[in-house]
Amino acid sequence: MISPEHPPVPSRRSWLLVAALLGPGLAGATPPPGVPGEVLARTAAQAPASDTEPRAPTREELARYTWLSKDARIRPLEAAVPPPEGYTRVGVEAGTFAAWLRGLPLRAPGTPVLHFKGGQVLPADDARLAAVAELDIGTANLQQCADSVIRLHAEWLWAANQKERIAYRFTSGHLASWTKYASGERARISGSKVTWVKSAAADSSRGAFRAYLDLVFMYAGTLSLEGAKGRPTKDDVRPGDFFVLGGSPGHAVLVLDVAADAGGRRVALLGQGFMPAQDFHILSGGGDTGPWFPLETDAVATPFWKPFPWTSLRRFP
Template sequence: MSYAPATSPLLLPLPDTLTPPLNHYPWLPAGRYRSGQTLAARFPVPAGYQRVAVAPGSFGAWLREVPLLPTGTAVHLHNSKLKDRQDVHAAVLDLDVGTRDLQQCADAVIRLRAEYQFSQNPDQVHFHLTSGHDIRFQDWYQGRGFRVVGNDVVPTPKSVEKPDHATFRRYLDQIFTYAGTLSLSKELRPMPLAQVQPGDVLIRGGSPGHAVLVLDVATQPATGRRLVLLAQSYMPAQQVHVLKAGPQPKAGAWFNLEADKQHVYTPEWTFSRHELGRFE
């Protein structure tokens, strides 16, 4: 992967909306969503490129309109301290990180995938723990919890709760505690770089491991070249941020994804070309 040159395309004013479409971003307080503060609005494609088509209602379509914090926002850790490196991000997602050191790299991917699923149908949300156990949100809120005993996961009764977003966040904190890059990598189907789509994940499972989410993809029709927008959290847990495509102050955020190269370089991790996966 190399860095796409920064561009300064003409930006047309975008109307603001007061509520997200169909409540697709339910963690936001009422009235906070603004269509002019989304990924698509902030990062137009460079000249000669166009965004790839995504199906309405798909994970890729949802990511394309994900809300961002204002331009210039710094990345903070879960304890409100600043991330040491403030030179690797182009934007910060308008998404809470929590107060515990949980929402790290794989957890951020899980969080966004789960939030999308929750916005569509909460009962479809489920993730595997590192142990391999499949933990469904529906079981969780209906009173079927779990506890970890050594290397085993034991079904444990818990209180029945409403399937609202607060309950969902408590469920996710449990997933974050016992899942990671290894378990997440097993939920993904390997994909070639040349077929990258919004919602795919660059991931190395293990310890250490890392995961970066592909937020959006643009293509150059004349050549087939693809650019991608990437997002990550890291250690310690920190706000999810759109990665900056290079060390230059005006590098922009679009990465040039070169499918014939052996490695994919991101500011804080280098992936193999074989480490791209897609949710089933």
């Protein structure tokens, strides 16, 4: 088990106080001292009161985020994490991975990050932590950083009924497709050689899909993602892209959302899984833009890894 050294925890930031104040029923409220009225107005418009507090998932959300339990208590990402003052979320097309990520269900405020055995990795008040996703990890040490990126992309394709597009490469370069796995074929691995053999009954159930993902998690990683052909530029970054530095260990973070101000300056929400396998969580940038990370720099610095150069930005096909 690899446990990279964590950097010192920075002090708590004033944006947390503002976030605490931006609760339901703010439309028309008098802003507290030091909180601009336009912050309240914008937040009230972007995040309906019913979505700022944990609630049961809607029928639509259960269909879009198919791992959810009807008993879960969630907050959609877009409502729970408003953009910084003066920024507006960039436009995204309906039905895309980017739009799907904006509704990603989050757990209640004050939730810590737990690893796959149930132990705490990050306390709820860690200044580097903005929120925790309502997403299962599994019971093995598999769903780490690259795996979490793959998991979310695969879940979107599954919910969007684009199952024929679910396919990811092992570190060896061999392609593992869901359609092949669902037909009953299984990977037979010998060293760096991978062959697919018909050895199971056809099964396209949700349970089989999770078993397929665990197989991908076992044999894929940051080196797999680093080989992705989509290479967006700094000026073209959008939700659903990811930064990846391949290695053993390497690391990957997912761009969950992007916002821009009137001058064209952009910020992003970034999320990650990590080692050991643990809850997928939204990182906090620790600056004036709260949990949002500035994108006008030569490299994007995150709290748990060395800075990601723009040449490390990738996009799924």
